[in-house]
Amino acid sequence: MGATPRPGDPAITPALVADHGLTADEYDRLVAMLGRTPTLTEVGIISALWSEHCSYKHSRPVLRTLPTKAPHVLQGPGENAGVISIGDGLAIAFKIESHNHPSAVEPYQGAATGVGGILRDVFTMGARPIALLNSLRFGSLESPRVRWLVAGVVKGIGDYGNCVGIPTVAGEVVFDPSYEGNPLVNAMCVGLLKESDLIRAKAQGVGNPVIAVGARTGRDGIHGAAFASEDLSEASEAKRPQVQVGDPFTEKLLLEASLELITSGHIVAIQDMGAAGLTSSSAEMAERGDVGVTIDTTKVPVREPGMTPYEILLSESQERMLVVARRGHENEVRAILEKWDLVAEVIGEVIAEPVYRVTEGSKVVAEFPGSRLVTDCPVYHPEAREGEEVQRLRAMDVHAIAERPEESDPFWTLEQLLSSPTIASKTWIHRQYDSTVRGQTVVGPGHGDAAVVRIPGTTKAIALKTDCNGRYVYLEPRTGGRIAVAECARNVACTGARPMAITNCLNFGNPKRPEIFFQFREAVGGMGDACTALGTPVTGGNVSFYNESPGRAVFPTPTIGMVGLIDHVEQSVGGAFTTSGDAIVLLGEPTDELGASEYLSRIHGVTAGAPPRCDLERERLLVDVLLSAIGAGLVRSAHDCSDGGLAVALAESAMMNADAPRGFSVDLSAFTLPSRALLFGEAQGRVVVSTPDPQAVLQVAAQRGLPAFVLGTVGGIGEDVAFQVGSKRHTTSIARLATAFHDSIPNLMARVAVSSDDAAPAGSTR
Amino acid sequence: MPRYRVAVHIVPRQGILDPQGKAVRDALHTLGFGSVVDAHVGRHLVLDVDAASDAEATAAVRTMCDKLLANPVTEDYEIAGVQAA
Amino acid sequence: MPRYRVAVHIVPRQGILDPQGKAVRDALHTLGFGSVVDAHVGRHLVLDVDAASDAEATAAVRTMCDKLLANPVTEDYEIAGVQAA
Amino acid sequence: MKFGIVLFPGTNRDGDAWDAVTGPLGASAVRLWHKDHDLQGADVIILPGGFSYGDYLRAGAIARFSPIMQEVVAHARAGGPVIGICNGFQILCEAHLLPGALLRNASLQFRSMPVTLRVENANTRFTNQYKAGQLLRVPIAHGDGRFAIDADGLRALEDAGQVVFRYVDRNGQVTDAANPNGSLDNIAGIINAGGNVMGLMPHPENAIDPLLGSTDGLGIFTSILAHVAA
Numbered sequence A: 001m002g003a004t005p006r007p008g009d010p011a012i013t014p015a016l017v018a019d020h021g022l023t024a025d026e027y028d029r030l031v032a033m034l035g036r037t038p039t040l041t042e043v044g045i046i047s048a049l050w051s052e053h054c055s056y057k058h059s060r061p062v063l064r065t066l067p068t069k070a071p072h073v074l075q076g077p078g079e080n081a082g083v084i085s086i087g088d089g090l091a092i093a094f095k096i097e098s099h100n101h102p103s104a105v106e107p108y109q110g111a112a113t114g115v116g117g118i119l120r121d122v123f124t125m126g127a128r129p130i131a132l133l134n135s136l137r138f139g140s141l142e143s144p145r146v147r148w149l150v151a152g153v154v155k156g157i158g159d160y161g162n163c164v165g166i167p168t169v170a171g172e173v174v175f176d177p178s179y180e181g182n183p184l185v186n187a188m189c190v191g192l193l194k195e196s197d198l199i200r201a202k203a204q205g206v207g208n209p210v211i212a213v214g215a216r217t218g219r220d221g222i223h224g225a226a227f228a229s230e231d232l233s234e235a236s237e238a239k240r241p242q243v244q245v246g247d248p249f250t251e252k253l254l255l256e257a258s259l260e261l262i263t264s265g266h267i268v269a270i271q272d273m274g275a276a277g278l279t280s281s282s283a284e285m286a287e288r289g290d291v292g293v294t295i296d297t298t299k300v301p302v303r304e305p306g307m308t309p310y311e312i313l314l315s316e317s318q319e320r321m322l323v324v325a326r327r328g329h330e331n332e333v334r335a336i337l338e339k340w341d342l343v344a345e346v347i348g349e350v351i352a353e354p355v356y357r358v359t360e361g362s363k364v365v366a367e368f369p370g371s372r373l374v375t376d377c378p379v380y381h382p383e384a385r386e387g388e389e390v391q392r393l394r395a396m397d398v399h400a401i402a403e404r405p406e407e408s409d410p411f412w413t414l415e416q417l418l419s420s421p422t423i424a425s426k427t428w429i430h431r432q433y434d435s436t437v438r439g440q441t442v443v444g445p446g447h448g449d450a451a452v453v454r455i456p457g458t459t460k461a462i463a464l465k466t467d468c469n470g471r472y473v474y475l476e477p478r479t480g481g482r483i484a485v486a487e488c489a490r491n492v493a494c495t496g497a498r499p500m501a502i503t504n505c506l507n508f509g510n511p512k513r514p515e516i517f518f519q520f521r522e523a524v525g526g527m528g529d530a531c532t533a534l535g536t537p538v539t540g541g542n543v544s545f546y547n548e549s550p551g552r553a554v555f556p557t558p559t560i561g562m563v564g565l566i567d568h569v570e571q572s573v574g575g576a577f578t579t580s581g582d583a584i585v586l587l588g589e590p591t592d593e594l595g596a597s598e599y600l601s602r603i604h605g606v607t608a609g610a611p612p613r614c615d616l617e618r619e620r621l622l623v624d625v626l627l628s629a630i631g632a633g634l635v636r637s638a639h640d641c642s643d644g645g646l647a648v649a650l651a652e653s654a655m656m657n658a659d660a661p662r663g664f665s666v667d668l669s670a671f672t673l674p675s676r677a678l679l680f681g682e683a684q685g686r687v688v689v690s691t692p693d694p695q696a697v698l699q700v701a702a703q704r705g706l707p708a709f710v711l712g713t714v715g716g717i718g719e720d721v722a723f724q725v726g727s728k729r730h731t732t733s734i735a736r737l738a739t740a741f742h743d744s745i746p747n748l749m750a751r752v753a754v755s756s757d758d759a760a761p762a763g764s765t766r
Numbered sequence B, C: 001m002p003r004y005r006v007a008v009h010i011v012p013r014q015g016i017l018d019p020q021g022k023a024v025r026d027a028l029h030t031l032g033f034g035s036v037v038d039a040h041v042g043r044h045l046v047l048d049v050d051a052a053s054d055a056e057a058t059a060a061v062r063t064m065c066d067k068l069l070a071n072p073v074t075e076d077y078e079i080a081g082v083q084a085a
Numbered sequence D: 001m002k003f004g005i006v007l008f009p010g011t012n013r014d015g016d017a018w019d020a021v022t023g024p025l026g027a028s029a030v031r032l033w034h035k036d037h038d039l040q041g042a043d044v045i046i047l048p049g050g051f052s053y054g055d056y057l058r059a060g061a062i063a064r065f066s067p068i069m070q071e072v073v074a075h076a077r078a079g080g081p082v083i084g085i086c087n088g089f090q091i092l093c094e095a096h097l098l099p100g101a102l103l104r105n106a107s108l109q110f111r112s113m114p115v116t117l118r119v120e121n122a123n124t125r126f127t128n129q130y131k132a133g134q135l136l137r138v139p140i141a142h143g144d145g146r147f148a149i150d151a152d153g154l155r156a157l158e159d160a161g162q163v164v165f166r167y168v169d170r171n172g173q174v175t176d177a178a179n180p181n182g183s184l185d186n187i188a189g190i191i192n193a194g195g196n197v198m199g200l201m202p203h204p205e206n207a208i209d210p211l212l213g214s215t216d217g218l219g220i221f222t223s224i225l226a227h228v229a230a
């Protein structure tokens, strides 16, 4: 047999092939695979499967270098989500994914459907989602368009997760002009399952029915996957109708129905119809199971009449699943879906013959040999060469930049940094996210370096965080990649959790440009170094290339999402000082490093210098010291030094609890560094802890050879803040710092979120 | 200057998922209103505008819809009526 | 049986705070549309109904509004139009 | 003593309510499916939080017509206790078991944060373990929590002591800043004239564990038990 064109199909011309984002070489490859001219439907299928988004054609060889194994890893990369064991027969499934391009075009729906997709990736593993996180990058909040994006994205994330009833517990938001035209919206989901319920998306069992489950298929998002693989441009604006609308209510029903299906024993495999919809889900399930599959598009429940096989296969309608059931159990599957008011239709079958075949009724409209349509995907090894501009910026002597006169008051500088939107309180954002639903959130957003979520029925909890400093990665990709992992591990360890594993979302520009591919290769290398050193294997992730707007790429942003484990939840700690009279201890030591800092960017408008050194051995020691000290009950709060350095970390600990900001006093005169490096430099491997027993903490550090210093004392609520730097003593009120930190983003967002050249409503009008 | 009351309908674009419309239709069916074949939910805006004429008021509201009130990605709008206010 | 398309407006009752209307008005002012004196936002429902006549279709939709579509405590509704669908 | 926790499509805080009554209270509970007509012998009905039917038309509007709600209404009319939390409160208003309505937050944004509540009436079967004027720290998480009612209705509520909780600041004062959603007179929770049906927007079921920051919500559930024991 073989597929034949449908009446009315356009001829396969070079222009049509190019419209599908296929190169001439890729087209030749397709023709060679088939041994004939492809049909339009086949061109559509291949354009989706061989898009960057689905095929990883530029990234696969580099990703292979990452460490992925450890005894606790039950499922590494290659499935819908990674899975690690946390003991007691329980496991955690987790994954992060980008929805950058859809969010740039329609922030509300783009972000909402991003959350929907990542939830499905987790519950298709048999896990019940228990937490959501998000990692966001925007341009400057001074821009009305950016405010419109922020308002829409935040509302979209909130509305979706809130409705499904999964708490959003942590995240990060960074503002930098490099993201102006191309925001990043990465969503992470974490789920809990019994190890015995783990299910994989592998089609099995000849004769087993293939069933479409959930929402009906409409014409939305056709070619979304190919769209995510292009630079944003005028042309992509014109593709706007491809935006998909999410329905979190249906998602909630689908979640319950899917989990019930999985535990029922009536199905053998389940997979989300995500990017490239039915095509990629069915082809990937067949490839993993090493079987053939047939699909009849006339059986697929559709939302609109007259849909062609091409449209049905490539639709990205949301809230749909593909299921392989046990033969003879179709009615049981239907009954479960009906209970949740959803539809299930048998649309195909697993077959022995090694083909992937699509029919429209009895007529074959697409047919590929074996699993070759997945495995024969092209792989590219682009050239990698560091850009000269970056080399020049990195080599700049940032210490030669003169201080501004106002800097003689370190609290002026601190105020500027605390009100920098990247550092300032994100409460305006996360108060729109339900963080308490499910009743297990021990440390929620804004209260600690990582979220802490309790595991019911055990004494355990998991700690969760996303992190990445794109400026570091830009200026020195390998170091930046290492720091992203190390900072995440520090954040997780600050709650008392042992870092266990990571997922990652690699947001980069166009990989065909040598300087971008250099960033990618080096950053992934750095990430791998850190994962090996810290014992946190990579269990999955997502690559998002082409994050560019005309003329510039975003900062390379390999976002890390980490899971840590706490054995005794009552030992976990938050980030805020709690008790007057506690000693403030610095674990790790300051260095004379200023490069790539928020200080340079905010105070001097400079993105330059080398990022701080990252000593992975030291980072590992720091994690160990934190865990021993917290485990011994010595620590009342822990907060790492990151953007803005030591001074910002101290101030944040003092006022993280917005209702009860505390004064404190520190004496830094023992350090002989230039004061701005001491206060605002971003030396790695440091954590500020508060403790009733500083000597014991120093001893724990000394046993492991980690430098540690008693800096001062925590004060009372509303008391003053004092810094002794060199021979000078500076004091200010905590209220001044708290205002800078807490009011910055609300004040900016209070300005109208649309500009006259933006043709779209603020989320607030709906 | 005279004042006009302009009414605008903003509706989900054809072919775009309308979860609200679906919820309404399903609920009406459950309540026994089987005669409802389809339902869509949009917004109904009423704007009071100062303008020299009703044509000018309508033109101004059109511009507002293009710039702010309707989401060009997912919605269509239509001026439903103009009258002196 | 013939099919009718019935349009319904559901609006916040007078005297009840309309924050959406206020948000729309404020946003329009900031965008430079100072001529907008007031704005109100309600819902616009379009129902396709099988009925013997347009009068019957309208009556059916009224019942739906009383029962489900409008909240008698806070909202008013009005049948905005009926036409053969 | 048995709690019946109703599950509508889109309900998502059923587990939280379950944990609150079966955990610290040690009471028994059953889940009640929206398509059923059977309260399974439950003494107290909880309508938990969530987004029943997506809240797509109006929060709570569609759930009100579920088969199980006929039984809940009958139970309430017979004087049986019913408590609606968040979406449950919205459903009770839509079902006319409680007066008024809950509209979109005045900020037009969802609000998830701890609030301070003042107990206005400690003389109900849901609040007898509190003292009048006592301040509670309890989280909220809702987008449609703005309580609205006409002037006569408001006066009737006030006169009969049917306002049970109000949003206040840390000092117990009713202020605009302490009002998270624009509710009329900072009303956070009310009870019916018969004293057996209560609705509130905040989540007492998420304030039952010191590890999660507050145990102030527990009093509602212990009050119910105390009332039955009395």
Ligand SMILES: Nc1ncnc2c1ncn2[C@@H]1O[C@H](COP(=O)(O)OP(=O)(O)O)[C@@H](O)[C@H]1O
Pocket: A133, A134, A135, A136, A168, A169, A170, A171, A172, A173, A422, A423, A426, A429, A430, A444, A445, A446, A447, A448, A449, A450, A451, A491, A640, A642, A643
């Ligand atoms: N988008 C977001 N969603 C939820 N929580 C967030 C978000 N952004 C920041 N947070 C929370 O705010 C706090 C501060 O975040 P961040 O500035 O990244 O921490 P750090 O001080 O370690 O750099 C954390 O508790 C974090 O989880």
Ligand SMILES: [Mg+2]
Pocket: A172, A467, A642, A643
């Ligand atoms: Mg950070």
